[in-house]
Amino acid sequence: MGFSIEDFYYFKVELSDILKKFDNLPLDIYYYNTDNECYCLLAKKDKPVSFVIKYKGEKFIKKEDYSRYAEITYPENIKKKKIFEEMVEDKKILNDEKINAMYNYGDYTVEDSLLNPEDDKKIQAAKNFVNTSLKLIKRDLAIVDRLKHLEAYDLYTLRHSVNTFILASSFMNVLSMVDNSIDDNIINDISNAVIFKDIGMLYIPRYILSKTNMLSDEEMEAIKSHPVKGYELFANKNIFSIKALHVIKFHHEKYNGTGYPEGLNKTDIPFFARITTICDTYDSLVSKKTYRNKMTCIDTINFMKKQMCGYFDPKLLDQFIVLLGPKNFIIKNLKEIEKKHLNN
């Protein structure tokens, strides 16, 4: 298929905090050369750290250096985990500060697990992050307000996974107020799957993911293989329930049957996959991508209602819009939406 095998041997890393502790580089650092579509050595191990800190672009390490990287970052991660877990329980700390700590720990943990999906301990660490975050989300749905004002980000899959997780788990919490079948166990289970929904992207070559011009049919097919690749990765392990696996496999299906991988229609698409599709699309649209400017919350909702008409479960989309509105109207509005759809 014309893919470069080297794509599978380099990992993107966030080194800025860690490098501040060293005089000399602890690892060889690479950058991605978009002109030649290849990875090039930026600086060798034991050279002064200052050179790499000044370089603003994405940095990579070789796969064989990953255990060294994990060794360096591990104490940092434990500190972030402890801070976040203590903050969630502390009533005196403002929610905004808790949310910042959540992103801080989440970025770190989720990145680690997304890069090492075959390491059960890393997956468990991400699950612990989900459990603690759910406590925060359950206590105060105002966390969703933060996502209405998302800043531009450049951590492609990582930040998007955390944002979609926050949206989906908040959405499920709200739906559980009018639907008794959605309990805490299900919310926990599905929230974990949402974090890993794009794990299959790890197996798509970087040159395709970083391409800014039109993708060829072959490249588009490669991208479209990510739900099945992610599903296959976890299908034979005892990590996710079948409902959760279906979220990973079917999160790009569309209500009108034009999605992938199977072109499922309407309620043939599993319920929690329909929820995830809405949250996933919303976060992609409000976040800045290289090919267009980011959209406001209102523009995004209008775009999803009009230009993307037919893509989403209409009842769930209405309920999602309520979630993004003023919090005190949630229950009343959800009940009215239920009635409207029952009468149709």
Ligand SMILES: [Fe+2]
């Ligand atoms: Fe996806």
